[in-house]
Amino acid sequence: MTSTRNGPTTHGGDVGPTATDTGVSTGGGATSARKGSAEVKSPLLSWKLAAGVVGVLLLLVLSLLTGVYDIFGGDGGAEMFQITRVPRTIALVLSGAAMAMCGLVMQLLTQNRFVEPTTTGTTEWAGLGLMLTVIVYPDASILARMIGAIIAAFIGTLVFFLFLRRVSLKSSLIVPIIGIMLGAVVGAISTFVAVQADMLQSLGIWFAGSFTSILRGQYEILWVVVIVVIAVFIAADRFTVAGLGKEVATNVGLNYNQVILIGTILVAIATGVVTVVVGSLPFLGLIVPNIVSMIRGDDLRSNLPWVCLLGIAIVTICDLIGRVIIMPFELPVSVILGVVGAAVFVGLLLRQRKRG
Numbered sequence: 271m272t273s274t275r276n277g278p279t280t281h282g283g284d285v286g287p288t289a290t291d292t293g294v295s296t297g298g299g300a301t302s303a304r305k306g307s308a309e310v311k312s313p314l315l316s317w318k319l320a321a322g323v324v325g326v327l328l329l330l331v332l333s334l335l336t337g338v339y340d341i342f343g344g345d346g347g348a349e350m351f352q353i354t355r356v357p358r359t360i361a362l363v364l365s366g367a368a369m370a371m372c373g374l375v376m377q378l379l380t381q382n383r384f385v386e387p388t389t390t391g392t393t394e395w396a397g398l399g400l401m402l403t404v405i406v407y408p409d410a411s412i413l414a415r416m417i418g419a420i421i422a423a424f425i426g427t428l429v430f431f432l433f434l435r436r437v438s439l440k441s442s443l444i445v446p447i448i449g450i451m452l453g454a455v456v457g458a459i460s461t462f463v464a465v466q467a468d469m470l471q472s473l474g475i476w477f478a479g480s481f482t483s484i485l486r487g488q489y490e491i492l493w494v495v496v497i498v499v500i501a502v503f504i505a506a507d508r509f510t511v512a513g514l515g516k517e518v519a520t521n522v523g524l525n526y527n528q529v530i531l532i533g534t535i536l537v538a539i540a541t542g543v544v545t546v547v548v549g550s551l552p553f554l555g556l557i558v559p560n561i562v563s564m565i566r567g568d569d570l571r572s573n574l575p576w577v578c579l580l581g582i583a584i585v586t587i588c589d590l591i592g593r594v595i596i597m598p599f600e601l602p603v604s605v606i607l608g609v610v611g612a613a614v615f616v617g618l619l620l621r622q623r624k625r626g
Contacts, residue, residue: 588603
């Protein structure tokens with residue numbers, strides 16, 4: 271069995287991916303590193319997926335019913351339900367699915383299990399873009415802030431890929447270390463600019479991922495990530511083949527650099543929108559794809575529904591914990607995600623070291 275840098279693997283006897291007139295299909299070549307041999311792709315729709323959908327729906331119902339305000343007996347309970355609970359739950363769905371999906375795409379494109387927006391500096395770049403937009407245009411609308419964050423996230427992700435191409439040693443640990451270092455530098459720049467502009471408190475609020483302030487009229491821009499998810503699903507086979515490496519992708523007729531550019535744009539859009547509306551959701555894109563890949567393999571198209579579902583479930587559970595652990599106050603969801611994500615990250619590192 272041969273592998274390409276911690277990424278998806280191909281079995282020695284399999285037929286490689288083939289190019290078609292309409293795109294690139296993975297055929298039998300892109301198989302899981304953990305399965306070890308070519309398998310028939312599992313159908314997108316199955317009873318297991320239906321059970322997962324039901325489980326996530328139950329969590330979302332619980333989210334709608336959890337809170338300090340009595341929506342059943344309190345004055346204006348129905349109005350409060352529509353203004354706060356429904357928008358918050360929709361935001362959980364959209365942001366959880368988007369950030370989990372971003373992690374999966376970035377892990378394929380970089381061929382590294384430890385890569386996601388918060389370990390590549392993408393989130394820090396989005397925050398810097400958001401802050402610069404507010405400094406230049408103090409009365410900027412949420413759409414203008416989103417555009418500024420997306421542009422900065424795109425530039426930052428491109429910078430990360432450029433650094434990656436110039437690093438000769440691309441072990442499983444070197445790649446995220448580069449991203450974390452870049453993120454730390456950008457974060458330091460953001461802090462310096464925030465101090466000079468007297469916006470340090472605003473910067474802290476932006477990076478503290480929380481759904482507390484999600485209200486009707488302030489979250490609707492998150493629906494943009496639905497378009498991103500659809501685009502990722504359409505380009506899923508191309509991303510999967512690109513995950514086999516530039517040489518393999520080029521041999522089957524795939525424009526590797528174009529696919530990298532498309533993936534970067536989609537990740538930047540999703541990260542920028544979520545950062546503006548919710549804030550940072552650390553390690554979510556790291557936890558979810560690794561869990562799904564360990565169970566199902568590395569085919570993006572069949573994994574995408576599961577990645578979105580698990581991302582929604584984890585964000586919702588962490589948000590529920592943050593709401594009830596010190597009720598009537600709330601902990602930001604980023605605090606819970608940070609603790610859980612750090613533990614999973616360390617576990618993955620130890621597992622990688624054990625496997626050699």
